Amino acid sequence: MKKITCFLIFLSSLIVFAQEKVENFPHSFLGKYKGTLEITSKRGTQKIPMEFHLTKTEKDSVFNYVIVYDKSPRNYFLKIVDQEKGIYDIDENNGIILPASFHKNVLHSFFEVQGNFLSTRLAFDTKQLEFEILFTRLENKTTTGGISKEIPEVFGYPIGVFQKAILVKD
Template identity: 40%
Template sequence: MKRLLSILILFALSSCENSKEKNIEQPAITTVDKVFPEDFLGIYKGDLQITSSNGTSQIPMEFHLSKTDTVDKFNYKIFYGKERDPRNYNLERTHNPNLFLVDENNGIVLESAYADHTLYSTYEVMGNLLHSTEIFYDDKMEFMIAMARIQDTSMTGNEESAIVKNYPMSVLQRATLYKQTDSTRTK
């Protein structure tokens, strides 16, 4: 186990050094301290790309994040496709400034962690493991959900190295959504 951990740490460090040597540009996240979610309120629009074993498809997507009359509670709406049926959720701040709840208003509440301009959630539903990532920038957000079927899990390793459970990804949903300004909202 210690050997595996040492290898992982060495790999991570060498990856960091390689990216510095190659001068790879990373997306710029604002350097000014931002307060989540207040500094990222708005309407974001773009296309959601869905990749699975059936191929790739694309549909329009919108994400709306806005204030409510309740302190520490925000409207969190997602619109998929041309039908625009909204998913009316709420985002609630907890006692911990880095932990949030996404309330789907149907008895389902997802726990989310916020760090480095990113909201993370991992949950299991109907035999599927989902990992959601939402990265917020000044002018856009990146939305991604990776799904793996629990029944497809395989295990490798042994007690000396470590037992590892693999969850092969079966569906990936990914979008870059651009924050709308007053002039782009009417389009």
């Protein structure tokens, strides 16, 4: 009976370990993803065809990172900075390099450009990618709190544009 119990404990630990397998980013998610991007703002909702390509290059630490909006590609590179820590760069090939962090199959990036703040989120799965961008104008900043040492001043940024797509891997 002890042998059976030990075997069952061993087997269950293997099952738990298999379920907690961490994907090898970006290698596990290479491919071309396609779908429709929905852009929502105060002006309404717009839908456009979208693709995302994550493919190998000649360098082991650099990957093609291509976003295609309505058949117009934006050719970037994803560069591994520290894979163990989940630190990457998105190189736009024009002097702009955006820092990105990968955690639990999601690549995140925050950046400010021309008075706007953007948050990007790419959630990878084996067969699809959830792509999301949130956009706010810095001039729309709200301020609350700050009435005592215990209650700090807090800045809020109302989201003005939502972009979301579920892209399916080819």
